[in-house]
Amino acid sequence: MQSVLSIENLNVHYGSIHAIKGISLEVKKGQIATLIGANGAGKTTTLNAITNLVKKSGGKILFEGEDITNLSTHEIVSRGIVLVPEGRKIFPNLTVYENLMMGAYSRRDQEKIKKDLNWTLTLFPRLRERLKQLGGTLSGGEQQMLAVARGLMSKPKLLMLDEPSLGLAPLLVKEVFQIIEEIRKEGVTILLVEQNAFAALKVADYAYVLETGKVVIQDSGKDLLNNDDVRKAYLGIATK
Template sequence: MSEKEAVILKVENLSIHYGAIHALKGISFEIKSGEIVTLIGANGAGKTTSLNGIMNVIKKSGGKVFFNNIDITNIETHEIVKLGVALVPEGRHVFPNLTVLENLKLGSYSRKDKEKIKEDLDWVLKLFPRLGERLKQLGGTLSGGEQQMLAVARGLMCRPKLLMLDEPSLGLAPLLVKEVLETIMKIRQEGVTILLIEQNAFGALKIADYGYVLETGKIVLKGYANELLVNDDVRKTYLGVTT
């Protein structure tokens, strides 16, 4: 098996409860190195819970998570980041009272390789040139689209092997949505594997290699993204196509 075909993330029978609510009911999926994989489903289906479970932000009820064949099921979140997994959460969460540059530097807090950090700063500013024009501006004064760019760029500053994005285009104008999706493809071209949650299911499936459909905490459908795009159930339920 080549490095590109190697499984970078494997989730086995992941279960999570919020009190009496069984939010994830034993889901299993995997991502190969170099892929874009998307999880689609209605609000409350368990998509964000899946990402938080992988990062050990919330306690699991059962199941296992492996990253590059390392069992990360019970590893502390900051240690998972050091191994090469980054999560850009829904809602951006930039630090409003820090400058753009300070926000970006916080993304590399766990790294010691100063020369590589500088190279990666140059890289993310090429990906997001608008941020380069606003390095001294406070994060809270940026537009919604610029804050989303900053959140993704900050995630990339830890040089992840796997980048998990939770609703990166939420609340953005259609033109910016297109820009975000194009940037995700550019990030993949740099060798970063991507797990994407995106309310724009059509856009997500257009750029993804593979997709999983979640309903009420279960994976009910999976397949190559181009196959899911023409699946009648997916088209009616998630893509808004009625004919």
């Protein structure tokens, strides 16, 4: 299967702190890959390094075979990599519809934008009911859905989701992960950063476990769900 994203020996320093220590990983076309690990393991920093929001101190990043290591964030986004950041970061003073259109701001294909809007609102029916409502008046769960929907409106080839279930009630968490699977069925490749390791591994084709800036375990999501070390450290399940 073709690799969409390939990271080779990525390093990131924050001053004297070595935050990312030689990470290498791969995301295959049409799959869900996930990064799991404790707070401070380097998951968000990895996503920010891919999009050049943080400066890399070493390594190479390839997207669809092209070296994007030193491209600007704008150039990276224009190639089809979209990051839905932790904490939603929607525009509270714009309506739901205006927020969604901000996702499509760089597109010129009006007919396809209409089609994608309709598909996105089918995925998130609650947003359809609230198109004229200000983003800031939505519940936390609805704002998270809006953040993901806005990301989809830019027609990503790779959708990177940073902690999409953070702070959500269990029922909403289940709904968010069902939507992530639906997005993948439409052919969108997904790189997921998630502290809810159990939910992430259930949907992931492949997973990487990060500890203090290093990949310590990698395997299919299914196999990591059954890995004793992972079950004990990240899933809170006692092993025999």
